[in-house]
Amino acid sequence: MTKRALIIGITGQDGSYLAELLAGKLYDVHGVIRRSSLFNTDRIDHMYCDPHSQNPGVRLHYGDLTDASTVRRVLEDVKPDEVYNLAAQSHVRVSFDMPEYTADVVAMGTLRIIEALRDHVIHSSRAVRYYQAGSSEMFGSAPPPQNEKTPFYPRSPYGVSKLAAHWFSINYREAYNLFICNGILFNHESPRRGETFVTRKVTRAVGRISQGLQDKLYLGNLSARRDWGYAADYVEAMWLMLQQDEPDDFVIATGETHSVGELVELAFAEAGLDWRRHVVIDQRYLRPTEVDNLCGDAAKATDQLGWRPRVTFPELITMMVAHDCKLAQSEQALSQAGFITPARGAAMAGGN
Ligand code: NAP
Ligand code: F7E
Numbered sequence: 001m002t003k004r005a006l007i008i009g010i011t012g013q014d015g016s017y018l019a020e021l022l023a024g025k026l027y028d029v030h031g032v033i034r035r036s037s038l039f040n041t042d043r044i045d046h047m048y049c050d051p052h053s054q055n056p057g058v059r060l061h062y063g064d065l066t067d068a069s070t071v072r073r074v075l076e077d078v079k080p081d082e083v084y085n086l087a088a089q090s091h092v093r094v095s096f097d098m099p100e101y102t103a104d105v106v107a108m109g110t111l112r113i114i115e116a117l118r119d120h121v122i123h124s125s126r127a128v129r130y131y132q133a134g135s136s137e138m139f140g141s142a143p144p145p146q147n148e149k150t151p152f153y154p155r156s157p158y159g160v161s162k163l164a165a166h167w168f169s170i171n172y173r174e175a176y177n178l179f180i181c182n183g184i185l186f187n188h189e190s191p192r193r194g195e196t197f198v199t200r201k202v203t204r205a206v207g208r209i210s211q212g213l214q215d216k217l218y219l220g221n222l223s224a225r226r227d228w229g230y231a232a233d234y235v236e237a238m239w240l241m242l243q244q245d246e247p248d249d250f251v252i253a254t255g256e257t258h259s260v261g262e263l264v265e266l267a268f269a270e271a272g273l274d275w276r277r278h279v280v281i282d283q284r285y286l287r288p289t290e291v292d293n294l295c296g297d298a299a300k301a302t303d304q305l306g307w308r309p310r311v312t313f314p315e316l317i318t319m320m321v322a323h324d325c326k327l328a329q330s331e332q333a334l335s336q337a338g339f340i341t342p343a344r345g346a347a348m349a350g351g352n
Contacts, residue, residue, distance in 0.1 A: 002026060002027065002028050003025075003027050003028070003081045003082065004027065004028040004029075004030065004078065004079065004080045004081050004082075005022050005027045005028070005029050005030065005080055005081065005082045005083075005084065006030045006031070006032070006074070006075070006078050006080035006082070006083045006084070007019055007022075007029065007030070007031045007032070007084045007086060008031075008032045008063070008065070008071075008083070008084065008085050008086060008087045008113065009032070009084075009085065009086030009087030009088065009133075010031025010032065010033065010044060010058070010060070010086070011031070011033050011034075011040050011041055011043060011044060012043070012086055012087070012090070012194075013043065013190060013192045013193050013194065013231050014086050014133070014188075014231055014234070014235055014238075015031065015043070015044070015084075015086050016043035016044050016047075016192055017190070017192070017231050017232045017235040018084060018086070018235040018238060018239070019031060019044055019047055019058055020047065021232075021235050021236060021239060022239065023047060023057075023058065025239075027082075028059075029047075029058045029059070030058070030059045030060070030061060030074075030078045030080065031044070031058055031059070031060050031061070032060075032061055032062070032063040032071075032074055032087070033060050033061070033062060033063070034062070034063070034064050035062055035064075041060075043192050044058060048060070061074045061077070061078070065087050065104075065105050065108075065109025065110075065112060065113070066104055066105060066108075066109065068112040068115070068116070071109075071112050071113055071116050072112075072116040072119075072120075075113075075116050075117065075120050076120060079124070079126065080128060081126075081127075081128060081129065082128070082129045082130075082131070082242050083113070083117065083128060083129070083130045083131070084130075084131045084133075084238060085109075085110060085113055085130070085131065085132055085133060086133045087105065087109060088105060088106045088109075088133065088158075088162075089101060089102045089105050089106060089158070090158070090194075091158070091194070091196060091197070091352065092137060092156045092158045092159070092287065092291075093285070093287055093352055094352065095156050095157040095158035095161070096156060096157060096287060096288055099157035102157050102158055102161055103157060103160070103161045103164075105161075106158065106161035106162055106164075106165055107160075107161040107162075107164035107165050107168070109165075110132060110164075110165035110168055110169065111165075111168050113130075114130065114168060114169065114172045114178070114180065117130055117172075117178065118172060118176050118178065121176075121178065127179065128178075128179070129179040129180075129181075129242040129247070130169075130178065130179065130180045130181070130242075131181050131183060131238050131241060131242055132165060132166065132169040132180060132181065132182045132183070133183060133185065133238075134162055134165070134166045134182045134183055134184045134185065134249075135158075135159070135162045135184065135185060136184060136185065136186040136187065136227070136251075136253070136294045136296060137154060137155070137156060137158055137159035137162060137291060138152045138154050138159055138162050138163045138166060138184065139152060139153065139154075139184075139291075139294065140152070140153040140154040140155035140156075140159050140291050141153045141155055141291065141292065143293070144257065144293050144294060144295035144296075145255070145295050145296065145297040146251065146253075146294065146295070146296055146297065147251050147296070147297040147298075147299070147300065148184070148249055148250065148251055148300055152166075155287075155289040155290065155291050156287065156289065156291075159291075166182050166184075166249075169182050170182065170249070173247055178247075179242075179247045180247050181241040181242060181244075181247045181248060181249065181250070182249040182250075183237060183238055183241060183249075183250055183252055184249065184250065184251045184252065184296075185234055185237075185252045185253075186226070186227040186228075186229065186251070186252065186253035186254070186294060186296040187199075187226045187227060187228045187229070187294070188228070188229045188230060188231040188233070188234040188252075189228055189229075189230065189231060189316060189320065190230060190231040190232060190316075190319075190320070191319065191320055191323035191324070192231070193231070193320075196352035198219070198260055198263070199228065199263060199316075199317075199320060200320065200324075201217070201219075201352075202217065202219075202263060202264055202267045203267050203317070203320040203321050203323070203324040204324050204327075204328075205217040205278070206267050206268055206270070206271045206273060206321055206324060206325070207271070207321070207324035207325040207326075207327055207328030207329075208324075208328045208331070209271075209273060209278055210271045210272075210273060210325055210328065211325075211328040211329060211331070211332040212332075213328060213331060213332060213335065215278060216278055216279075216280050217278050217279050217280070218280050218281075218282040218284075218285065219260070219264070219279055219280075219281060219282065219285055220281070220282065220283070220284075220285025220286045220287070221260065221285070221286055221287075221290055222259065222260045222261035222264065222281070223259055223260070223261065223292070224259065224260050224290055224291065224292055224293075225257045225258065225259050225260075225292065225293045225294065225295070226257065226258065226260070226294050227253045227254055227255070227256060227257050227294050227295045227296050228254070228258065228263070228313055228316065229252075229253065229254045229309045229311070229316070230309065230310070230311035230315075230316050230319075232311075233309045233310050233311055234252055234309075236307065237250065237252045237301060237305060237307045240301075240305040240306070240307055241305065244304070244305070248304070250298070250300055250301045250304070250305065250307075251296050251297060251298050251300065251301065252296070252298055252301055252307065253295070253296020253297070253298045253309075254296070254298075254309045254312075254313070255295065255296060255297060255298060256295070256312075256313060257293065257294065257295035258313055263317065264279060266314065266317050267317050267320070267321055270317060270318055270321040271321055271325060285352065
């Protein structure tokens, strides 16, 4: 029987990879998108199904986690077997600028979904499985290696909000016997990563500098260490969690940590560039409280889910640099034809 999945946050990096994974497994895939004045479906356009067509493809529904009634309505309309909540104001630095909004979407938004889910399950007697996108930011300053038993110590409004969502999810699992899994995912990246996260900011700059479209890259803290994996590997773990007999929580990570400085050096070297000639430290990218060192222990996921990361850190950076060098070549062509203004380049060099 065809399974139906609802992905909230389908237009994001992970949403797009998860939609591909589930479509490949012949799920009927539905997604929630926000209304926006510009198209925000670039990452999923290749899977979109025009409502006038009979072809199989991803079906989209308007909704927003700040609006409980639409969340409830979409759930009732779609009647999914599996719900993946990947929606968030997901930028840690921005969460210091917009703490209330971040908490509303990330913490309260999760509560709105699982409240709707609780009612839907009672009224329809349907079995629905729910995945909650938790984050290594919940560990914050807890020393590495971090696993499911590590005490949480979040260091940003984003981290605190994700932790509230994590505990709401556990409470609803225990109180109402719902099938809810929390993934605690460490940083994962790809050529589809948002351009203001540090990996993509660096690889975009490498591409643009190699084409002469940009000279400087402004960054903050180069000492912070992260456990970076490949997003397409990580969405597989989300799906695996919902296929188990019992709901549970899992850390997903590579078990390897690198500093932002190492990332910069590797990415510039990949394109034959010397990072020292281009990188400038700008205090505006420092965070009021930083997470210094994340390195995950995913032994439980390996034992119980059979999950392992496939792409290594150097392979990931090679993939992202290659993609962004090609992208910069197209930008160069468009710029020569007069289609890209210098202001766009300035925004690229300076964003978050
Ligand atoms: P992302 O690229 O920033 O995507 C976030 C998604 O949430 C987008 O589809 C966005 O829509 C949507 N969204 C934002 N605010 C919303 C709202 N108010 N209502 C409905 N949808 C909203 O994030 P990602 O990297 O794919 O991450 C997926 C999830 O995993 C997020 O919850 C993130 O916090 C969490 N996470 C990510 C990582 C990581 O390293 N990538 C690690 C741990 C946890 P628009 O496209 O319209 O903006
Ligand atoms: O920063 C440092 C920065 O913004 C990584 C989100 O997906 O992963 C992500 O959160 C590190 C930090 O990711 C710049 O200070 C230096 O130490 O790429 P990031 P993040 O904050 O780790 C977690 C797991 C999530 O859940 C989040 O949703 O890099 N850094 N200079 C910089 N970071 C940025 N963005 N920009 C800089 O210029």
